Amino acid sequence: MRPLTFASRGAPTQRLDLSPLTPQNLVGKTVAEIAKVELGTTRVRVTVGDAFRIREGDPATILIEGGSARFDRVGMGMTAGAIHVEGEVGVEAGRGMSGGELTIRGAAGPFAASGMKGGTLEIEGEAGERLGGPLSGETAGMSGGLVLVRGDAGPRAGDRLRRGLILIEGRAGAYAGSRMIAGTLAIGGEAGDLPGYLMGRGTILLGRGATLLSPTFGDCGEHDLVAARLLADFVAQASTKLARLFRRPLRRLAGDLAALGKGEILLPRP
């Protein structure tokens, strides 16, 4: 069945909150009803009909044609179905989503996958800062699901990650996996300074090391970990590039010993 399609009418005049455009919100609504849904974030009213041309289709799959860095909160709170964005998006893409599949064929702004609980988020371009991280005042970041970034990620990717898997095929900014509570963060390229800063538990894999590793991680030597085989098979469903890294002999750094110290950084043998 054809997807319900929103074709962008051009660059938006203000930041838009696209969180109403999720499969569970649109099921049972007519095109006319959908066109009246408000997306504006200022005192100037902007509706779906103002920003997009709507082509009727099955709301279980939503296609957004044309992207913008002002398309905020795409897929926020999504519980099931699929949303595909043919372009870039703004802040908080996939925030709080608990199921379904969100695919972004471009870059995503800060706080993508923030508070995510389940489902899959794929970003083909770059991800902004604090990928999967909590907003101010929240105690935990992403708590489930899978995030795949084909490009690079900004600083503090996986901040306060509690559960789930964040896969970054490119590089990551400073403090990747900072304050991690648990979960798994894999970075294919080089990470910035101090990955795993104050992490308590969890696993960070650094495909090409980091510009600066914290001295508060203890070297536990190189190992062939059975758990890494399980991770490799699981990761292979999303990224064969990162799965290969898990299959190499891995140097295990335990830390952050300045915090709880029960996490680990895994460094594949070059």
Added chain:
Amino acid sequence: MRALTVNGVAIDDTFAEAFDMRATAIVITAPSARWAAQAAVTMTGFATSVIACGCEAGLERVLSPRETPDGRPGVRVLMFAVSTAELQRQLQNRVGQCVLTSPGSACYAGIDAGEDKLKLGAAIRFFGDGWQIAKRLGARRYWRVPVMDGEFVCESTTRLTKSAVGGGNLIVMGASAPKTLAATEAAVKAMREVSDVIMPFPGGIARSGSKVGSKYKGASASTNDAYCPTLKGAVDSALGPEIASVLEIVIDGLASAAVTEAMRAGLAAIVQLGPDRGALRVGAGNYGGKLGRHHYHLKDLLP
């Protein structure tokens, strides 16, 4: 008792009586097939009968690296008990003492369907003394417990089925001990090709079949004198003058259909071997049909 004769082998017109059991399955992997089997053999030692062992357990089949969760050689072990609590206790003790301790081992759920969960790594993780690590991948959760050769990886839980059946059996009777053993071995070999069953006795074979009760206080079971060839002239024997040796195969299955299939395969192997090289007669053990819910009539299982 009337008997049919197939390929010269007499088949008693009787049935095996079997019981509802609780059962689970686990997969054990290791760096080599030898060490996976070693862990399984150790874990399933002293697990022939629930009468005194707490559970009945056995190695169901060898798994190729492609069939195991971590891509290493493995085996699948089935375990049966009379209650969920006893099954949990036996699983925890045996994995903890025999699999955790085996070099390079890892342990996973071996059954996806089932009414309830049993703790696997969730119980053994405490050996890690705080250094254990949980890793959830999709719907599965694993524990990584640091040990002296690396890490013991163990899935958090496995499933429990209440549809299991214990006590399917064949009684194999022959003119000599070697011929009876040959027929019984052939049957066990054929039964091992059937999925979801184990034959828990040594090599799949029991030579000391028992009857309920004893003349001695405190013994719940005693030798099945009616099938002891050395007592043929002294008791109300079930054996004719041509029978000199009797062996029994006990079958436990995750479902009744698996026990049926195994008994059918075993019977076919015995019949195929024939009386000259194998058994003269095949019977089955029951308690008059009053104790066990599952009855397997030999005449329905003939090849």
